Amino acid sequence: MSTPGSDRGHLLTERPNPASEDLDRLPTASLVALFCANDLLPQQAVAAAAPALAAAIDAIAARLSSGGRLFYLGAGTSGRLGVLDAAECPPTFCSPPELVQGVLAGGAAALLRSSEGLEDLPDSGRDDLTQRGFGPADALVGIAAGGTTPYVLGGLAHGRAIGALTVAVACVPADQVPMPCDIDIRLLTGPELLTGSTRLKAGTATKMALNILSTGVMVRLGKVFGNRMVDVAVTNSKLEDRALRILRDLAGVPRQQGLGLLQRAGGSVRLALLMAASGLEAEAARAALDRHGPGLRRCLDGLGVSLQPTSPPPL
Missing domain, CATH: 1.10.8.1080 (Helicase, Ruva Protein; domain 3)
Known part of the structure; x- marks a missing residue:
């Protein structure tokens, strides 16, 4: 949703894609081929963000090694991807559930039913983090495909104000939409084939980046030996x-x-x-x-x- 009084049409993620202007008239095979070709771009976007990802891994691992926790914060698709990545850490790395937490605008109910209106409330991001006991020792990854989500921006601003590590993940250039953060990860996947539907390329790139981020952090924390998940408990x-x-x-x-x-x-x-x-x-x-x-x-x-x-x- 738009921030009050703003026009998001200039954002890279909101622009129409010339390659798909006849999407509704394409034969199904051509439609699938177009998506397959376009979905090569998230890999390139993540590769271009490699230096920022590496910096974030080392900084987050340092916080967690000193007793801090990692919080993902987002709304809509971005928030759900954060919750998913957090939920996969305990079974993969035997990490306690509180070590990596996903905070989603609207809470658990928003996982299954859209509550996009809540993303326009900047204080809610701060309040949801505060309820989790988020503090200066922790790390925050704020995820917003278009970079303008007030819920995420409010949380990032709060994190910086209290001295927590703040990392932004967005799919628009930093000079187009600046975000308050210590480390800025930009995944420039370009306009979506379905205009504005950032669950597509932007979502794919975000999932890839979070995979790298959490796995890299757990490697740095010693939960991996070689390429094996050795810090795992046998439960089935x-x-x-x-x-x-x-x-x-x-x-x-x-x-x-x-x-x-x-x-x-x-x-x-x-x-x-x-x-x-x-x-x-x-x-x-x-x-x-x-x-x-x-x-x-x-x-x-x-x-x-x-x-x-x-x-x-x-x-």
């Missing part, structure tokens, strides 16, 4: 099978032995790997992680031991 059969494959591939542990290790480790893959490498039992391994960790690689180095991986299977 799929995760048990994945855990046993990780133990086999990274530590050469046969399946039956892996089951016993996981049981003694309370389902923690990271702890089971450390036990396999060091010969320590669970309590001593936990103490070693507290002393040298939290990352597995740092702890292994601190103990002077290493994993003994098996040869990778052929692709």
